[in-house]
Amino acid sequence: MDNKQEVDFSALSCPIPITDYPRVLLAHGGGGKLSQDLIRKMFLPEFSNPLLEPLHDGAVFLVDAGRLAFSTDSYVINPIFFPGGDIGKLAVNGTVNDLAMCGAKPLYLSVGLIIEEGLPMEDLWRVVRSMKEAAKEAGVALVTGDTKVVEKGKGDKIFINTSGVGVVEPDITIGPNRANVGDTIILSGFIAEHGIAIMLVREGLEFESTMESDSAPLNGLVEKMLQASRNIHILRDPTRGGIAGVLNEIAQASNVGITISEDRIPLSEGVRGACEILGLDPLYVANEGKLLAFVPPAEAEAVLQAMRFHPYGRDAVIVGEVVANHPGTVVMKSTIGGSRVVDMLSGEQLPRIC
Amino acid sequence: MEICGGQTHTIVKFGLEGLLPKELTLVHGPGCPVCVTPLEIIDKAIAIASMPGVILASFGDMLRVPGSSKDLLTVRAEGGNVRMVYSPLDALTIAKQNPDKKVVFFGVGFETTAPANAMAVWQARRLGLRNFFLLCSHVLVPPAMEAILSSPASQVQGFLAAGHVCTVMGYEEYIPLAEKYNVPIVVTGFEPIDILQGVYMTVKQLEEGRADVENQYVRSVRREGNIPARKLMAEVFEVTDRAWRGLGVILSSGYKLSMAYAEFDAEQIFDIESIRTVESPLCIAGQVLQGLKRPHDCPAFGRQCTPEKPLGAPMVSSEGACAAYYRYRHYRTSNRSVSA
Numbered sequence: 001m002d003n004k005q006e007v008d009f010s011a012l013s014c015p016i017p018i019t020d021y022p023r024v025l026l027a028h029g030g031g032g033k034l035s036q037d038l039i040r041k042m043f044l045p046e047f048s049n050p051l052l053e054p055l056h057d058g059a060v061f062l063v064d065a066g067r068l069a070f071s072t073d074s075y076v077i078n079p080i081f082f083p084g085g086d087i088g089k090l091a092v093n094g095t096v097n098d099l100a101m102c103g104a105k106p107l108y109l110s111v112g113l114i115i116e117e118g119l120p121m122e123d124l125w126r127v128v129r130s131m132k133e134a135a136k137e138a139g140v141a142l143v144t145g146d147t148k149v150v151e152k153g154k155g156d157k158i159f160i161n162t163s164g165v166g167v168v169e170p171d172i173t174i175g176p177n178r179a180n181v182g183d184t185i186i187l188s189g190f191i192a193e194h195g196i197a198i199m200l201v202r203e204g205l206e207f208e209s210t211m212e213s214d215s216a217p218l219n220g221l222v223e224k225m226l227q228a229s230r231n232i233h234i235l236r237d238p239t240r241g242g243i244a245g246v247l248n249e250i251a252q253a254s255n256v257g258i259t260i261s262e263d264r265i266p267l268s269e270g271v272r273g274a275c276e277i278l279g280l281d282p283l284y285v286a287n288e289g290k291l292l293a294f295v296p297p298a299e300a301e302a303v304l305q306a307m308r309f310h311p312y313g314r315d316a317v318i319v320g321e322v323v324a325n326h327p328g329t330v331v332m333k334s335t336i337g338g339s340r341v342v343d344m345l346s347g348e349q350l351p352r353i354c
Numbered sequence: 355m356e357i358c359g360g361q362t363h364t365i366v367k368f369g370l371e372g373l374l375p376k377e378l379t380l381v382h383g384p385g386c387p388v389c390v391t392p393l394e395i396i397d398k399a400i401a402i403a404s405m406p407g408v409i410l411a412s413f414g415d416m417l418r419v420p421g422s423s424k425d426l427l428t429v430r431a432e433g434g435n436v437r438m439v440y441s442p443l444d445a446l447t448i449a450k451q452n453p454d455k456k457v458v459f460f461g462v463g464f465e466t467t468a469p470a471n472a473m474a475v476w477q478a479r480r481l482g483l484r485n486f487f488l489l490c491s492h493v494l495v496p497p498a499m500e501a502i503l504s505s506p507a508s509q510v511q512g513f514l515a516a517g518h519v520c521t522v523m524g525y526e527e528y529i530p531l532a533e534k535y536n537v538p539i540v541v542t543g544f545e546p547i548d549i550l551q552g553v554y555m556t557v558k559q560l561e562e563g564r565a566d567v568e569n570q571y572v573r574s575v576r577r578e579g580n581i582p583a584r585k586l587m588a589e590v591f592e593v594t595d596r597a598w599r600g601l602g603v604i605l606s607s608g609y610k611l612s613m614a615y616a617e618f619d620a621e622q623i624f625d626i627e628s629i630r631t632v633e634s635p636l637c638i639a640g641q642v643l644q645g646l647k648r649p650h651d652c653p654a655f656g657r658q659c660t661p662e663k664p665l666g667a668p669m670v671s672s673e674g675a676c677a678a679y680y681r682y683r684h685y686r687t688s689n690r691s692v693s694a
Contacts, residue, residue: 203440278440279414336546338369343681 024119029149042125043145046132051108051143059143061108063167069104071095072163080127080157082201084194084212088127090288091160092134092142093217094239100219101235101291103174103226104166106138111145111162116155127158138217140164166219171230178233179254183322184300186293188221188307189315190214190266191243195285196274203278211270216289221310225293228306234294237287241345244283246292247330248344258330260320260342283332284345294322355502355645356552357495358464358516359386359671360544366678368546374553381645382678384498384601385516387463388415388671389643392597394631395491396421399460400429401626402489409435409452410489411445412460413467419670420663422631442474442488449478449486458487458620466518468492468609469583472590475611475618489620490610493596495519496527497607503535507646512556514542514549517571524579528567536565543571590615599633599667600640639666642675649679656680 027034044052051059073094080087092109099106111131115124135142193214200211218237225232234254238246243265251258267282275282289312295303300318307313330342356362362382365371371380384390400421403410410426417426417438430436435455439445442459449457461471471488478486495516502508515528520541532539538559542552552570559566569575589612596608611619621627633639636654641647649655649668659665661677668674 334368334546336368336370336373338372338546340367340369341681 022121024115024117024121024124024149026117026149026151029115029147035147038147042128043147046128047111047135047142047145049141049143051141052145059108059110061143063107063165066170067168069099069102069166069168070163071098071102072161073098074159074161076156076159077198078156079198079201080123082213083197083210085215085288086127086130087158087160088130089134090213090215091162092131092138092140093215093288095162095164096134096138096140096217096219097237097288097291099164099166100217100222101174101237102166102168103172103222103232103235104168105223106140106164106166106219108143109135109140109162109164111142111160113145113147114155114159114161115147115149116157117149117152119157124158127160134217138219169226172226172232174232174235176234176236176250176253179250179256179258179294179322180233180296181256181322181324182297183233183294184297184318185247185258185260185320185322186295186300186304186307186316187243187265187319188218188291188293188313189289190268190271191238191287191290192267192271192275192282192285194239194288195242195280196271196278196282198286199278199280200274205274205277207270207274209270211274214287214289216312218289218291218312221291221307221312224306224310224313225303228302229295229299231296231299232293232303233296235291237291239288240286242282242284242286243290243292244281244330244342245344247342250294251330252328254322255327257323257326257328258320259323259333260330261333263333263335264317264319266315266317283342297321355381355383355510355512356514356542356549357383357385357499358514358519358544359389359674360518361514361516361542361549362386362675362678364544364546364549366681370546370549373550378553378557380553381510382675383502383513383645384598384643385464385495386668386671386674387467387493388419389639389667389674390493390498390598390600391416391419391462391491391667392599392631393422393633394597394629395462395489396425397629397631398621398626399458399489400424400426401629402458402620402624403429403434403436404432405624407455409437409448409455409457410460411437411439411442411448411457413440413462414438415671416460416462419667420665442471443477446474446477446481446483446486449483450481453485456485456487456623458489458624461488461490461492464493464495464516464519465523465587466516466521468587468591469522469580472583472587475590475615476586478618479615487618487620487623488611490591491596492591492609493598494593494607494609496531497604498598498601499528499531500535501601501604501607502644503531503537505644505646508644510537510645512537512560513539514552514556515539515567517541517543517548517575520569520571520575520579522580522583524577524584525567525569525575526577532565532567538565539567541567541569541571541575543574598643600637600643602640634665637666639668639676642666642668649676652676 075091307316445459591609592612594610668676
């Protein structure tokens, strides 16, 4: 479907391929010889770093005195490979981004794999390689991990949990309750790309152009933004629940009103069309490489410019502001001039019949 | 009154009511298929989905509609095989792939969704599939319009007819309604600009003292509709009396599978005849759907009945009038308190 997704396995071939076992067996998580093989021949060479190499029960490392950010997330996505990424890339970027949204510089990640018996070894390689690449791009090290294998039917190919720590500089205070009336709201780029890419694969729908997940590490972008302003109030990556979910959470946590303009929100024609066909509202669809920033108006322009110089922020725009009116509520001005409340979703977003 | 839930959705999504002069009130009609599907049919779908060896396939937004004790999502969580599909033809594919299972498609909706369901049943026969069934609760727009117009309490002065229903059916059947009740009917599309033009055409008729059927949605609707679709529906379905949630039974207001296709009728195949359900006595969905009461006139509104725990269907779908009002409630209240 998408040539970029076709991985050439000969190019990926590992130094000592685990070719004896084309599929993952229960014993690969059993703690015996096969477990060791997996660690020594796959994880260790791929994730190679001095903190992992002792293969101790945990990683021991030094950090500067100060504040740490600590976050965790689990990834259960189906399908595990999709245009623009895979579960491995997502698992690394997701936790990197959660740390970055705390204003932290992410340092170390743990990786917990729960593999369903029978997963093709090649698929596991692809996921592990992809985690390695993502960690390299984000500048983090995967320093400790765990692998369990469950019986066929008790899992769904592979589940990944990652946790991570990062350091927060002393003069940075970022949190969901810090929105102030007058704050400018900046969105880093086109929305709904991840969710739509996944839905299209699941539904087997094909469009003229392939839609790719936007999965990306945002710590580099955040670093540039914090260089432009130490007064950023809020950073959030709008994953599940989309930008509507995040904006509602912030409106409630800070007890402020939020207004956004529909015509400012970057939405590609392809995603717009796919949303119409699938009966979804792009405001509620997941992103995996975008962020929303709440910035004092005087510093908004500097932050915006800094974002536009970064590859993951080049389409950044101001989409709205924080207001004193209607606290706890997000209101959107529609393209035709009317306005509506953008509510929190009740349950999962279900496509409409007509 | 706009008939179709899709139009209500556009009106709410783009805030069109705020753009209209205050002399104009839009009443949201009974055209949301989720809202008018009776509780009893939902209970039947839940009963079927809970049976072993059955896969129940449905459009997404029916899954969350509460039956009298639970919804289809809960059935799925309890181990029932409930699948969300985008087309009844997907359900047909599931039936082909699972010859040892009985696959039931939950076919609800208006004349818009009926042709695809008719096609699925027609194909099932052509392919010789013996494990595909339709739980059918189709409803038809013109009888519901007549029920509203003939109610002495009705204050509706003009209708926006549903563009996609008319794409299938044409608009000839609306001409006698406009004449008999002296009410303008404008077949209208779904883009915000379509709706505003439809409203304009309706008001213009009223100002000129006319009561005609006009077609705003000319890029999609022909007077005679889609003839192949109508032929197929006439073969697979026959007109029957239907219960509408909140409106009660309306004579000749729906489709069921015709005698010739009775073998595909889930109601005939599964033992669900004994299921009889009454609606919650608190809920005034019926009056809301007829435009007689506003959602916040209901004592349960926002208390026992919320989008998280809906009592009646208009609170379930994003197109439903109660859900739309619920969303705006905080906005209105807080605006008032700020300006006071």
